[in-house]
Every structure is written in structure tokens, then in C-alpha cells.
Amino acid sequence: MERIVIGMADCGIAADARSRLVTYALGSCIGLALYDPVAAVGGLLHFMLPDSTQFPGKATENPYKFADTGIPLMLDRLCAQGASKKRLVVYMAGGAQILDSEGVFEIGKRNCLAARRVLWKHGLLLAGEAVGGMDFRTVTLEVATGRFMLDEAGRPRELTPAVRKKGESTWRTVS
Structure with missing residues (x-):
């Protein structure tokens, strides 16, 4: 498999089944993975800050630094590769207090x-998340399968949608 490393304040899109998108050392940053199982296209965004309006001009330099500018751009790029918003499976990790x-x-x-x-x-809506806590996380999205792999402080596991219990609004794994 071809490993595509996504750096801080960056985004990668892949439609090749041999690709794995990976981002390392998520602290307070967020790793957001979007995957369309029908089009077999996925994306991984590593953003640093929530709101570009607090830093005028910075989003123009690098829209992937911020949630409010990076996520819409990522969605546009995925749809340009054949993804449909209606089919997207969404995972999120990071957001730690480091x-x-x-x-x-x-x-x-x-x-x-x-x-x-x-x-x-x-x-x-999120299919799964691993957020909060005080540990760094590394995440990997496998394009062939849509598997979202997570490593928290040396504890690797797969983050998958759990069976929803009555009354629950989202699936989540929180450390």
C-alpha cells in the first residue's frame, strides 16, 4: 500500500485503492477523515484551529489550517473525485488538551x-470519534476499505461505527 502522509494544516484526497492516508501526532489538532464507500474515495484533513476569522488573511495563505475553511474545501475536492455528500462516512480524532x-x-x-x-x-454526522483526553493520536484511513485506524499512546485499534443504543445521538470513543 502507498502511504500518503498528511502534514499539519494539510489535506490529502485519494481515489487509489492502494492508498493509505495517515497523519501523525494529533494533539489539540483534529484529524478528520471522510470516505465514500461507493466511489471508493477518501480524504484526510489535519487542521489546527477552529476559526479563520480570528486570523485575517491566514486562511487565504492556507485554508487547511482552520476548520471553517479546510472542511468545505476538502468536501469540494472529494466531490470533484466522484464522492457524494449523502454517502460520506465521517470520522474525527484529536482535540486533546496537550x-x-x-x-x-x-x-x-x-x-x-x-x-x-x-x-x-x-x-x-460523525460515524465515530476519538476526541479529548491528553494523549497524542495518529490516524490512518485505508482507501480500499474505508477503515479508520487509530493509535493512541501506542494502543492501536480500529475506530468503527458502534451499534447505536436507543437515545444515543452519535457514536463515540472518548479518552
């Missing part, structure tokens, strides 16, 4: 909320 031990800025939490807000605006 450098802010007192929780003053809560960048990780704000990133999670911003991602949910943008996804909701586009009619998308």
Missing part, C-alpha cells in the same frame, strides 16, 4: 465543536 494543562484556551475542545458545526452545516 499544551494547555489548565484548560484556559481549550483549543482541542474548540476544534471539536468547530468541526461538528461545519459538518452539521453540510448535513454530515
Whole structure:
């Protein structure tokens, strides 16, 4: 399999079944994976901050740095490769409290909320998430299968949609 590394404030789209998209060391940043099982196309976004309006001009330089500009651009690129918003499976990981031990800025939490807000605006819900906590995470999206693999502090596992219990609104794995 071809490993495509997605750096910080970057996004990768792949339609080749041999591809695996991977991003390393997610702290307060978010790794957002979108996958269309019919078109067999996937994308992985590693964004750093929730809101580009707080940093005028920075989103023009790099829209993938922010949730509010990176997610819509990622969706446009996926749809250009044949994906349909109606079929997208969405996973999210990261949003940890790493450098802010007192929780003053809560960048990780704000990133999670911003991602949910943008996804909701586009009619998308999370199939699974691993957010919060204090551990770094590495995530991998396998394009051939849509598997979303997660490594939290040396504990690898697959994040898959769990069976929903009555009354639950989303599936989630929180550390």
C-alpha cells in the first residue's frame, strides 16, 4: 500500500485503492477523515484551529489550517473525485488538551465543536470519534476499505461505527 502522509494544516484526497492516508501526532489538532464507500474515495484533513476569522488573511495563505475553511474545501475536492455528500462516512480524532494543562484556551475542545458545526452545516454526522483526553493520536484511513485506524499512546485499534443504543445521538470513543 502507498502511504500518503498528511502534514499539519494539510489535506490529502485519494481515489487509489492502494492508498493509505495517515497523519501523525494529533494533539489539540483534529484529524478528520471522510470516505465514500461507493466511489471508493477518501480524504484526510489535519487542521489546527477552529476559526479563520480570528486570523485575517491566514486562511487565504492556507485554508487547511482552520476548520471553517479546510472542511468545505476538502468536501469540494472529494466531490470533484466522484464522492457524494449523502454517502460520506465521517470520522474525527484529536482535540486533546496537550499544551494547555489548565484548560484556559481549550483549543482541542474548540476544534471539536468547530468541526461538528461545519459538518452539521453540510448535513454530515460523525460515524465515530476519538476526541479529548491528553494523549497524542495518529490516524490512518485505508482507501480500499474505508477503515479508520487509530493509535493512541501506542494502543492501536480500529475506530468503527458502534451499534447505536436507543437515545444515543452519535457514536463515540472518548479518552
